[in-house]
Amino acid sequence: MIKTIISEGLPVDEQLIIRKNTIQHGNGTKRICIVTGTHGDELEGQYVCFELIRRLNESIEHLNGTVEVYPALNPLGVDSVSRGIPTFDLDMNRIFPGDPNGHLIEYTAFKIVEDLKGADMVIDIHASNIFLREMPQARINVQTSRKLIPFAKMLNIDFIWIHDAATVLEATLAYSLNALKTPTIVVEMGIGMRITRTYGNRLVDGIFNMMRKMDMWHGAALKNISKPTVSTKGEVHFLNAEFSGIIIPSVSHSDIVKKGDLLCQIVDSYQGVILQNVFSPVDGLLFTLRTYPVVYEGSLLARIYSETTEK
Amino acid sequence: MTEEILFTLKSPYRDDFKIRGFRFGCGEKSVAIVGAMRGNEVQQQFTCSQVVKNLLAIEKAGKLIPGHEILIIPSANHFSMNINKRFWAMDNTDINRMFPGYDKGETTQRIAAAIFENVRGYKYGIQLASFYMPGDFIPHVRMMDTGFQNVKLAKKFGLPFVMIRKPLPYDTAVLNYNWQVFDTQAFSIYSGDTDIINKDTAKMAWLSILRFLHNMKIIDNTMHEGYTSCVIKDANLETIISNQSGILYGLRGANDEVKKGDILAKILDPFTGEVRSEIISPLDGTIFFAHQKPLVHHNTVMFKIVRF
Incomplete structure (x- = not known):
C-alpha cells in the first residue's frame, strides 16, 4: 500500500510528496525499512526498491512482518538530476534529525525520522556520487558496530567499513536513527547517475537473507551469501x-x-x-x-x- | 600593508586558484578577517573589500596602533563566484563545512586547511557569514554557545543585536566553531544580504568591524559608538511558519517594529492572485529575519520576531 508521509505545498500548483510502499503480511511484528534517494543523483537504490517489491509481491505468502520501501526521500532532486534539494542549500543528509519548526526541508527530515523511528532495521542505500565507484559495502559507526555488524554480514556485500567516532557525521539519517535506538546500516554501492544491476540483485538477495534470519521471511533466499571483509582487521x-x-x-x-x-x-x-x-x-x-x-x-x-x- | 598569496591550486584548464591575504601592521596576531567562502557571498566580499580600503587609509594616516597584526582574506572561493555557483566549482562541496581542514585530503579540505593554517592563532577571528535560508536579517553578530564565547566582546561591534545560538551537529566543521576550539574569540557578522550588494547594510558591517578594532585598541579610529547591542538567544525569537504556498507579497521586512495583529505578508494564489493566507504577527516585537524570495513553500520559516 502506498502511503504519503509528507505532502507540503510548493509555490505553484505542486506538492512536495514523499511516499513509501508498505508491504505487510502475516502476524509478525518485525518491521524493516529500505530508504534511498536522499541524494538525487544516487540511483542504485531505485533498482533495489523495484526488485525487492517485485519479489515480495510474487511470494507475499512467505512474508511474516512489514517491509516499508522509501524510494525517494528527495523526490525533487531525483526527478531533476540534482544531488541536493533544489532551492535548498544544505545537503539533505546533513540536516537530520530535522526540526519541526525549521525550513520545509528540515521539517521534512523531522517527519522522515518520526516515520522510520522504531523499525527493527533500516537499510539506507547510497550510491557514492558521480565521481567515485564503490563496491557493495556497509558503513558503520564504531559505536554501533557490535550490534550492526552481524546484520551487515547478512546483506551479501563485499566489505564492512567501520568508521572511527571522530570521522562520523552526526547530522546524517543513519546517525540520527541509531541515536534513537533504531538500528540503521548505510549501504554504499555503485556510482551516481547509474544503475548496476548485479550490485542491486546482490543486495536484494542480502535483504531477503536478513529477513529470513529475522524470522520475517520463510520463502526462498540465496544460501551462498558473500562473506564481507571487515575493516577492523x-x-x-x-x-x-x-x-x-x-x-x-x-x-x-x-x-x-x-x-x-x-x-x-x-x-x-x-x-x-x-x-x-x-x-x-x-x-x-x-x-x-x-x-x-x-x-x-x-x-x-x-x-x-x-x-x-x-x- | 603587504599583499600575499596564501594558497595556490592549479586547475586543469582554468587559471590558477589563489587565496590572497592582506596583512596590516606587525606584532601580536590580533585579528583575522575572512570574507566570502561561498560563491554567492558578494555582499561579504564587498564588505571585506571596504574594510581593506578603510584600513589602507588608516595605515596611511599612521593610525594603526603598533604591535598588532591584522590579516584579511576577502575571498576564498572566487572560483565558484566567477561562474555563479555557491559551492566549490568542481564537486559542489562547502568549504565552510571542512574546517579545520586536512592538507592531505580532498580539494576543499585542503583549501580549508590552508585558510585555517593562516587564520588560526589570532586573538580575534571575524567571519562575514551568510545564512542558508533566503531572506533578510537585521545586521548582527552571531556567536556559538560553546562555553568559550565572550558576549561582552561581541557588543564592541556596536551592531543592533548579538545572537547566541547552540551549535548544531554540522557546526563542528565550520570556521567559527574551530576558531573557538583553537582559542580564538570568534564572531560571525551577518550583514543581512548575500548575493546582492546592499550598500547600507554592508556599511553597517564594515563600520562595525572598524569600531571593534578601535575598541580593542588595534587601530586609532574614533567613531560613533553604534548601538547598545541587544543580546538574544533562539528562545527570544518567535518563528512564524507559512501555512500556504504561493507568491509572497511582503509588507514588512527585517528591522521593522511590529504590533500583535499586524499583517506582515500575504501569500497569493499564483494563478488568480487571490490572497491564500495573511501572515499575522502574533506579538509585539522587532522583525529579526524576513523571508524575501518571491515564491514561498508551505510550512517554511517566514519571519523570526524578537520577543521583548
Whole structure:
C-alpha cells in the first residue's frame, strides 16, 4: 500500500510528496525499512526498491512482518538530476534529525525520522556520487558496530567499513536513527547517475537473507551469501591527486592490487605529459575508484583496504 | 600593508586558484578577517573589500596602533563566484563545512586547511557569514554557545543585536566553531544580504568591524559608538511558519517594529492572485529575519520576531 508521509505545498500548483510502499503480511511484528534517494543523483537504490517489491509481491505468502520501501526521500532532486534539494542549500543528509519548526526541508527530515523511528532495521542505500565507484559495502559507526555488524554480514556485500567516532557525521539519517535506538546500516554501492544491476540483485538477495534470519521471511533466499571483509582487521588507505589534470585509469574497480601497481596516471592534455603516476602504497582491495576523469589537486582517486598495516 | 598569496591550486584548464591575504601592521596576531567562502557571498566580499580600503587609509594616516597584526582574506572561493555557483566549482562541496581542514585530503579540505593554517592563532577571528535560508536579517553578530564565547566582546561591534545560538551537529566543521576550539574569540557578522550588494547594510558591517578594532585598541579610529547591542538567544525569537504556498507579497521586512495583529505578508494564489493566507504577527516585537524570495513553500520559516 502506498502511503504519503509528507505532502507540503510548493509555490505553484505542486506538492512536495514523499511516499513509501508498505508491504505487510502475516502476524509478525518485525518491521524493516529500505530508504534511498536522499541524494538525487544516487540511483542504485531505485533498482533495489523495484526488485525487492517485485519479489515480495510474487511470494507475499512467505512474508511474516512489514517491509516499508522509501524510494525517494528527495523526490525533487531525483526527478531533476540534482544531488541536493533544489532551492535548498544544505545537503539533505546533513540536516537530520530535522526540526519541526525549521525550513520545509528540515521539517521534512523531522517527519522522515518520526516515520522510520522504531523499525527493527533500516537499510539506507547510497550510491557514492558521480565521481567515485564503490563496491557493495556497509558503513558503520564504531559505536554501533557490535550490534550492526552481524546484520551487515547478512546483506551479501563485499566489505564492512567501520568508521572511527571522530570521522562520523552526526547530522546524517543513519546517525540520527541509531541515536534513537533504531538500528540503521548505510549501504554504499555503485556510482551516481547509474544503475548496476548485479550490485542491486546482490543486495536484494542480502535483504531477503536478513529477513529470513529475522524470522520475517520463510520463502526462498540465496544460501551462498558473500562473506564481507571487515575493516577492523586492517587499514583503509586514501589516495588523493597531487596534481590537477585528467586521470587515465590503469586498473579496474574491485581489483586486488599489489604495492607498487600503477593505478592511474594524471596527465596534462595540453602538453601530452604525465603529471603523476599513482601507485598503490600497499597490497589490498581497491574498493573505491574514481571514474570521473577531471581532477583537482586533492581529489580522491581511490581507497584501498589493506590487512597488513604499513609501519 | 603587504599583499600575499596564501594558497595556490592549479586547475586543469582554468587559471590558477589563489587565496590572497592582506596583512596590516606587525606584532601580536590580533585579528583575522575572512570574507566570502561561498560563491554567492558578494555582499561579504564587498564588505571585506571596504574594510581593506578603510584600513589602507588608516595605515596611511599612521593610525594603526603598533604591535598588532591584522590579516584579511576577502575571498576564498572566487572560483565558484566567477561562474555563479555557491559551492566549490568542481564537486559542489562547502568549504565552510571542512574546517579545520586536512592538507592531505580532498580539494576543499585542503583549501580549508590552508585558510585555517593562516587564520588560526589570532586573538580575534571575524567571519562575514551568510545564512542558508533566503531572506533578510537585521545586521548582527552571531556567536556559538560553546562555553568559550565572550558576549561582552561581541557588543564592541556596536551592531543592533548579538545572537547566541547552540551549535548544531554540522557546526563542528565550520570556521567559527574551530576558531573557538583553537582559542580564538570568534564572531560571525551577518550583514543581512548575500548575493546582492546592499550598500547600507554592508556599511553597517564594515563600520562595525572598524569600531571593534578601535575598541580593542588595534587601530586609532574614533567613531560613533553604534548601538547598545541587544543580546538574544533562539528562545527570544518567535518563528512564524507559512501555512500556504504561493507568491509572497511582503509588507514588512527585517528591522521593522511590529504590533500583535499586524499583517506582515500575504501569500497569493499564483494563478488568480487571490490572497491564500495573511501572515499575522502574533506579538509585539522587532522583525529579526524576513523571508524575501518571491515564491514561498508551505510550512517554511517566514519571519523570526524578537520577543521583548
